[in-house]
Every structure is written in structure tokens, then in C-alpha cells.
Amino acid sequence: DKMITQVLVYLQSANQHTCQFIDVDSLLRTLRTELSTPTEPLPVSGRGGMIYANGVLMHRCLQNLLANAQAYDRDITIEVERSSSGVTLRIKDRGPGIAQPVLESVTDPFVRADTSRNDHSGGFGLGLSIAQRIAVSHKGSLALSNREGGGLTACVFFPFSEGDDQMFHTS
Numbered sequence: 001d002k003m004i005t006q007v008l009v010y011l012q013s014a015n016q017h018t019c020q021f022i023d024v025d026s027l028l029r030t031l032r033t034e035l036s037t038p039t040e041p042l043p044v045s046g047r048g049g050m051i052y053a054n055g056v057l058m059h060r061c062l063q064n065l066l067a068n069a070q071a072y073d074r075d076i077t078i079e080v081e082r083s084s085s086g087v088t089l090r091i092k093d094r095g096p097g098i099a100q101p102v103l104e105s106v107t108d109p110f111v112r113a114d115t116s117r118n119d120h121s122g123g124f125g126l127g128l129s130i131a132q133r134i135a136v137s138h139k140g141s142l143a144l145s146n147r148e149g150g151g152l153t154a155c156v157f158f159p160f161s162e163g164d165d166q167m168f169h170t171s
């Protein structure tokens with residue numbers, strides 16, 4: 001049942017959905033409330049402001065990235081940067097990172113960096129795929145890279161769209 005649910009979420013993640021103005025900072029506060037723990041407070045630096053996007057999908061994208069970091073890594077931080085072209089969020093950790101050969105394919109469906117088949121040690125290899133499809137469906141991107149000194153950076157970019165009002169483009 002869990003796998004079927006994840007497959008359905010994956011398939012629906014690229015569908016066109018209704019967009020509205022979303023407060024990125026409020027969304028991050030909600031995610032911190034849902035996911036932070038005393039040992040992983042998920043500190044946020046920077047501000048994203050308003051962006052025209054699908055709030056449910058954006059929430060799911062960031063939730064998947066944060067849950068992935070929490071499952072495998074430690075010392076998680078979130079950096080937010082607003083530019084003239086959109087909002088970039090970097091989820092950084094100091095975990096083991098991902099082996100380079102796997103790093104290039106880990107956002108493909110059913111590919112897992114952890115090869116364990118135990119449900120408690122990982123999912124079905126769709127979380128990063130879903131996050132990437134959501135970013136792409138917003139004409140954005142998701143890039144993963146290993147950090148110097150250990151760890152991983154998940155960098156997701158949501159561009160401004162035609163629906164964005166110029167007043168929201170200021171920093």
C-alpha cells in the first residue's frame with residue numbers, strides 16, 4: 001500500500017495544478033514545526049518571500065528533501081536565497097553524502113542510495129524523484145551535490161513565473 005501510494009504521488013507530481021501566491025518563509029516555518037526535533041532543529045537562514053506556485057506540491061517537494069536528509073544525515077540547515085529570477089533553497093547536511101556513481105541517478109524513480117529493502121531504513125526510491133518532478137513542473141530544478149568535508153546539498157530552484165507580480169520580485 002505504501003509503495004502504491006508513493007507511485008501515485010510520483011505520477012501526479014508532474015500534473016498541472018492550480019497555483020497561487022505562496023509565502024515561502026511561512027511554508028518553511030510549517031515544515032520546521034512538522035519535522036524538527038530537539039536534536040535536528042532545522043535552522044533556516046535567508047528569506048524567500050512570495051512566489052507563485054502550487055503550495056501543496058511545493059510543501060511536498062521540500063518535505064521529501066528534508067525527510068530524506070533526516071533519514072540519512074545530521075546537522076541539517078536550510079538556506080534560502082531570493083534573486084531576480086526566483087527562489088533557491090539549499091538543504092545542507094553533514095551525513096555520509098551519496099557515492100558519486102549513484103549521485104547522478106538517485107533522482108530517477110526507484111533508485112535508492114541505501115540499497116536496504118527494509119521499510120524502516122528507507123523508502124521506495126521515489127522521494128527525490130517526486131521532489132525533482134515537482135521542481136521541474138514549476139519550470140525549476142533540483143540538483144544534488146556532495147559537500148566538501150562530508151554531507152550533501154540538495155539545491156531546489158523555483159523560478160518566478162508569468163503569474164508573479166513585479167511587486168513580489170523585490171528582495
